[in-house]
Amino acid sequence: MKRVLASHLDRGLSWLIRGRDRRASHVLLAPATVWLAVFLVLPLAWLIALSFIRSGPYGSFIWSFNLQNYARALDAKYLPVVLRTLAYAGAATGLCLLLGFPLAYFISFYAGRWKDRLLILLMIPFWTSSLVAIYCWMIILGQEGLLNSLLMTLRLIDEPLNLLNTPFAVILGLAYFYLPFMVLPLYGSLEKIPRNYLEASYDLGAGAFRTFFKVTLPLSLPGVVAGCILTFVPCLGDFLTASFLGGPDSYLLGNLIENQFLMGQDWPFGAALTALLLVCMAGGMALYRRLEAQESWQR
Amino acid sequence: MRGRGLAAYSLGLYGFIYLPLAVMIAFSFNDARRNVAWKGFTGRWYSSLFHNVELLGALATTLELAAIAAAIATVLGLLSSYAMTRHASFRGRSLYGSLFLVPLMLPEIVIGVSLLSFFVRSRIPLNFWSLAFAHAMIALPYTTNSIRARLLSLKDGRLEEAAMDLGASDWQAFYKITLPLAWPAIFGGALLAFTVSFEDFVTSFFIAGIGIVTMPIKVYSMMKFGVTPEINALGCCLVLATVLLLAAHHFLTGEEESGRI
Numbered sequence: 001m002k003r004v005l006a007s008h009l010d011r012g013l014s015w016l017i018r019g020r021d022r023r024a025s026h027v028l029l030a031p032a033t034v035w036l037a038v039f040l041v042l043p044l045a046w047l048i049a050l051s052f053i054r055s056g057p058y059g060s061f062i063w064s065f066n067l068q069n070y071a072r073a074l075d076a077k078y079l080p081v082v083l084r085t086l087a088y089a090g091a092a093t094g095l096c097l098l099l100g101f102p103l104a105y106f107i108s109f110y111a112g113r114w115k116d117r118l119l120i121l122l123m124i125p126f127w128t129s130s131l132v133a134i135y136c137w138m139i140i141l142g143q144e145g146l147l148n149s150l151l152m153t154l155r156l157i158d159e160p161l162n163l164l165n166t167p168f169a170v171i172l173g174l175a176y177f178y179l180p181f182m183v184l185p186l187y188g189s190l191e192k193i194p195r196n197y198l199e200a201s202y203d204l205g206a207g208a209f210r211t212f213f214k215v216t217l218p219l220s221l222p223g224v225v226a227g228c229i230l231t232f233v234p235c236l237g238d239f240l241t242a243s244f245l246g247g248p249d250s251y252l253l254g255n256l257i258e259n260q261f262l263m264g265q266d267w268p269f270g271a272a273l274t275a276l277l278l279v280c281m282a283g284g285m286a287l288y289r290r291l292e293a294q295e296s297w298q299r
Numbered sequence: 300m301r302g303r304g305l306a307a308y309s310l311g312l313y314g315f316i317y318l319p320l321a322v323m324i325a326f327s328f329n330d331a332r333r334n335v336a337w338k339g340f341t342g343r344w345y346s347s348l349f350h351n352v353e354l355l356g357a358l359a360t361t362l363e364l365a366a367i368a369a370a371i372a373t374v375l376g377l378l379s380s381y382a383m384t385r386h387a388s389f390r391g392r393s394l395y396g397s398l399f400l401v402p403l404m405l406p407e408i409v410i411g412v413s414l415l416s417f418f419v420r421s422r423i424p425l426n427f428w429s430l431a432f433a434h435a436m437i438a439l440p441y442t443t444n445s446i447r448a449r450l451l452s453l454k455d456g457r458l459e460e461a462a463m464d465l466g467a468s469d470w471q472a473f474y475k476i477t478l479p480l481a482w483p484a485i486f487g488g489a490l491l492a493f494t495v496s497f498e499d500f501v502t503s504f505f506i507a508g509i510g511i512v513t514m515p516i517k518v519y520s521m522m523k524f525g526v527t528p529e530i531n532a533l534g535c536c537l538v539l540a541t542v543l544l545l546a547a548h549h550f551l552t553g554e555e556e557s558g559r560i
Contacts, residue, residue, distance in 0.1 A: 010468050010470050010471070011468075013469075013470035013473075014468045014469035014470040015469075016470075017381075017385075017469040017470055017472075017473045018469045019382065019385060019386030019387065020387065022389045022390070024382075024386070025382045025386040025387075025389040025392070026389070026391070028378045028379065028381055028382035028386075029378070029379050029382045029383075029391070029392075029395055031374075031375050031378055031379075032375040032376070032378065032379040032395075032399065032439065032443075033379075033395060033398075035371075035375055035432075035435065035436060035439065036398055036399065036401075036402075036436065036439070039414065039432060039433055039435075039436035040401060040402060040410075040436055041398075042417060043410075043413035043414050043416070043417035043418075044409075044413050046413065046416060046417045046420055047409075047412065047413040047416055047417070050416055099312060102305055102308050102309070102312075103308070103309050103312050105305065106302075106305040106306060106308070106309045107309070109302075110302045110305060110306065118309075118313075120545075120549070121313060121316075122313075122316070123545075124541070124542060124545065125316055125317070125320065127494060127498065127541050127545060128498065128537060128538050128541045129498040129499075129500055129515050129518070129537055129541075130500065131500050131515055131518050131519055131522065132320075132323075132518070132534045132537055132538060133319065134522075135323070135518070135522055135526070135530060135534055136319030136320055136322060136323045136534070137319055138522070138525075138526050139319070139322055139323060139326065139526050139531070140318075140319060140322060142525075142526060144333060145526075146322055149336065176315075176316070176319075179316070233406060234406050234407075236406065237406030237407065237408045237409060238406075238408075239408060240500070240501070244522060254408050257408055257412060258408070261412050261415060261416070261505065262505070267416055270412060271412070271416065274408070274409055274412055274413070277406060277408075277409060278405075278409060281404065281405070281406065281409075285404070
């Protein structure tokens, strides 16, 4: 009896493993698909549906299709928040590019056998909770923080500077945390440049400077674009950095969304703001795909 | 010459990246309430952590959550990556291939608020289990990627063929050959999933019901009251845990972590 059962079990499992039957593939894929459907696709679909619903009093919903929530995101009260978010995310992305490009260049061209180790070192702060990274900057930038007390001891300033709760702190915090998102794609595209292109450029008489601007930089552009998208989009949705490092005047889109869901109780409006974020993400990815396709066509 | 300048710059940038962490670690051993000047070495902030019942409770919750999420994500990741790498092409494979990466690309806040509104709408209670299931979803791309890469690198399948020539069934070949070979990647993926859940703040912040306090949520509520030496010590513990988990993953899979954000 037991042996018969075992052989049946073996046959069933072998059918799954072999996968000549398409149904076996579907059985193996089903659990993960259901999981993603329930915890990812349906919630996103519901959120988008919610963004077209009108909110009634006391957090109730009025079921009628309209675009009012989207219009509200662009009215005079909230437009500054949206614009500020774009500006801060843009500034942080620019800062990351400025800081990250030389590093990616160094790792790709000069680091040799240290490459892997340097990349891992870059990733560790990202893997620790973003809360910890933000907290570290609170220690340094605070009124009684390390930087202020250092400057006071050196008698460079008489009164503590207001560093925390400023746009500067928010942009610094964003750039700090999202730096790996910039460096990794840059590194990836620099790695792909065939080294003999550079040799050819040198052989033809171009100097280091000219080779960099005429060969290396243009060839690394896909990485630049990818890095900018990967940095810019998460910066748009960040709410922790601004809520700890920013002041009342550096309230960002992420904070606005957080408030709609956790305090303001205007979920449809919050959903519309989140949907705008999704549109930005989808736009960025479409842009990247197109660039990638163009690049592979050129080669 | 140019290389040396760049090296100096890169060193400086790594200094900038690690300086904040170094400051926190240094002050976590400082015998003063304020993070300004060095007053002498102490371990009392750490010992006060280990006597904080609330914090130990949060640690237990976080560990249970991460273990359950990692287990689910690993099983789902193993099944799906096996079908994606070893089975003949079938309808829906490429669609799934892009779907499972979506949680990785979405800004965290989008996942948090969409789960919150969906759970409330469909009357799914916001409790420990719904949070664990959501964490499993977030961790799924990490386990799938890790296992898929390993299965692809073993793809030629000659060992399995040899086993089957010698009379093993497909299942026996899988169980005795493929699974042991893929084991480091399975375990490594599980560790990544564990880390993702352990460090997650944003999703938990939105959907953890009342009374569910994970470690990052606890850190968040402590941070609301400003900078304290207790948070320094706690932050150091979190960093240490992350470094250990990543080191274990690196040791197991022997691949660098850089390629996947």
